[in-house]
Amino acid sequence: MSFENTTLSQRISEEIAIKISEGALKPGDRLLELELTKEFGTSRAPIREALFILEKDGIVERVPRKGVFVKKRTKKELLDLYEVVYRLLEIALTKLMDSRTDEQLKKIENLIIKMEETLEGNKVKQCFDLLEELQKDFFVFSGNTVLEDLYMRINGQLIPFRYISLSYPTSMEHSIREYSEIMAGLKEKDLKNILDSLKRKEKRALAILEKFVDSQ
Amino acid sequence: MSFENTTLSQRISEEIAIKISEGALKPGDRLLELELTKEFGTSRAPIREALFILEKDGIVERVPRKGVFVKKRTKKELLDLYEVVYRLLEIALTKLMDSRTDEQLKKIENLIIKMEETLEGNKVKQCFDLLEELQKDFFVFSGNTVLEDLYMRINGQLIPFRYISLSYPTSMEHSIREYSEIMAGLKEKDLKNILDSLKRKEKRALAILEKFVDSQ
DNA sequence: AATCAATATATTGTCGACAATATATTTTTA
DNA sequence: TAAAAATATATTGTCGACAATATATTGATT
Numbered sequence A, B: 001m002s003f004e005n006t007t008l009s010q011r012i013s014e015e016i017a018i019k020i021s022e023g024a025l026k027p028g029d030r031l032l033e034l035e036l037t038k039e040f041g042t043s044r045a046p047i048r049e050a051l052f053i054l055e056k057d058g059i060v061e062r063v064p065r066k067g068v069f070v071k072k073r074t075k076k077e078l079l080d081l082y083e084v085v086y087r088l089l090e091i092a093l094t095k096l097m098d099s100r101t102d103e104q105l106k107k108i109e110n111l112i113i114k115m116e117e118t119l120e121g122n123k124v125k126q127c128f129d130l131l132e133e134l135q136k137d138f139f140v141f142s143g144n145t146v147l148e149d150l151y152m153r154i155n156g157q158l159i160p161f162r163y164i165s166l167s168y169p170t171s172m173e174h175s176i177r178e179y180s181e182i183m184a185g186l187k188e189k190d191l192k193n194i195l196d197s198l199k200r201k202e203k204r205a206l207a208i209l210e211k212f213v214d215s216q
Numbered sequence C: 001a002a003t004c005a006a007t008a009t010a011t012t013g014t015c016g017a018c019a020a021t022a023t024a025t026t027t028t029t030a
Numbered sequence D: 001t002a003a004a005a006a007t008a009t010a011t012t013g014t015c016g017a018c019a020a021t022a023t024a025t026t027g028a029t030t
Helices: A008-021 A033-040 A044-058 A073-099 A103-119 A123-141 A145-157 A159-166 A170-188 A191-214 B008-021 B033-040 B043-055 B073-097 B102-119 B124-141 B145-157 B159-166 B170-188 B191-214
Strands: A060-061 A065-071 B060-063 B069-072
Touching: A008 A033, A008 A044, A008 A060, A008 A159, A033 A044, A033 A123, A044 A065, A044 A159, A044 B043, A044 B170, A073 A123, A073 A145, A073 A170, A073 B073, A073 B145, A103 A170, A123 A145, A123 A159, A123 A170, A145 A159, A145 B073, A159 A191, A159 B073, A170 A191, B008 B033, B008 B043, B008 B159, B033 B043, B043 B060, B043 B069, B073 B124, B073 B145, B073 B191, B102 B124, B102 B170, B124 B145, B124 B159, B124 B170, B145 B159, B159 B191, B170 B191
Parallel strands: none
Antiparallel strands: A060 A065, B060 B069
């Protein structure tokens, strides 16, 4: 039971993360070590370490002597999470505008085109993944790895709530348009345009979140 | 060997973190599990978990099958770290300016006064701790717990480099002055003033960092 | 019947040992 | 002697078992 350069704990944590992102495990659900040992056919040691990794990623919450649970978020916390994501995006895009290379713009442009294609083909999940890649690229290209890590962390915490976005597929059209605008702004180094588009996107995201949470 | 509501792993991780912040363990140093078991008189299990906690806090880096090391940072990464801290401060202060209460201002004012006292008494370390408390309060008072967590995380990553700041005690005078300016800006809701003071503080911090890293 | 205490069960926390891997040392070979 | 191979040692990764704690169940008391 050992191959590649990853450790058992890492692989287990990734599998659990996927389950959570797919909604098989929902916020508040408990993660029982014994159950997981049976599921993965290992002892508890790597399971426990996998849970620590997931805790590091902010997906899961450990209550000492009580157990580990998929992290629950109040409405306020979700709003806070979104607010931070958009503030970080502002930072990344501001930096990116100054430093962007032609290759980077090309890569972003291609992603947008691909997104349009997947959306026409009704491949919502795929489109969403591209959208996440695009957003990640903003941070990768920003050139500040600490900022990138921070974004990955925050975005990781939204994994248990992916289905919110996925259940509003019409919003993706808007997202694509807004990203196109941002792309144009990057090209022309028009910061005001970039930030305005981003603000619109944020407002729409918050509106969806409101609608979703109220219907809970 | 069990009391309080904390777990062994947590307490061990805190003790190790203190050692790192005191410089007893320096960036790049390896953390050997066996050594730590002897030091803390436990088995390896809680040690390993303590190391996972420290990894979560970004203080320590785990290389699979190689070991765990106090996180090393390149000059670029330190600059990135500082940049992010200041961008986060901008966000927190912008929010705080709108929402601040009189009690909050009072608390901040008191901290500044205490800082001045400790500095006169040449209690550099104590002054630095107050400075950190003040900075943390900016985020606590911002009302966005996600932002607060993010700051704590980033600031935690600077723990192995605390001695940089501590070895430039004259800089604290400047810091206190700049915080006073920020305080005034918060009182009068003068965002431009706040951000300008912050920018000055950032420039000074970067200059010190440059000087420090070059002398390495 | 409801509340509390006592007991039983389930679950997490810790332990010591072995397995797998990486590092250091010695031996072999050219 | 230098490089490569073989061996030995050190270290991390995983395991199964026991200890401590939390939760659920049962029984006692009113």
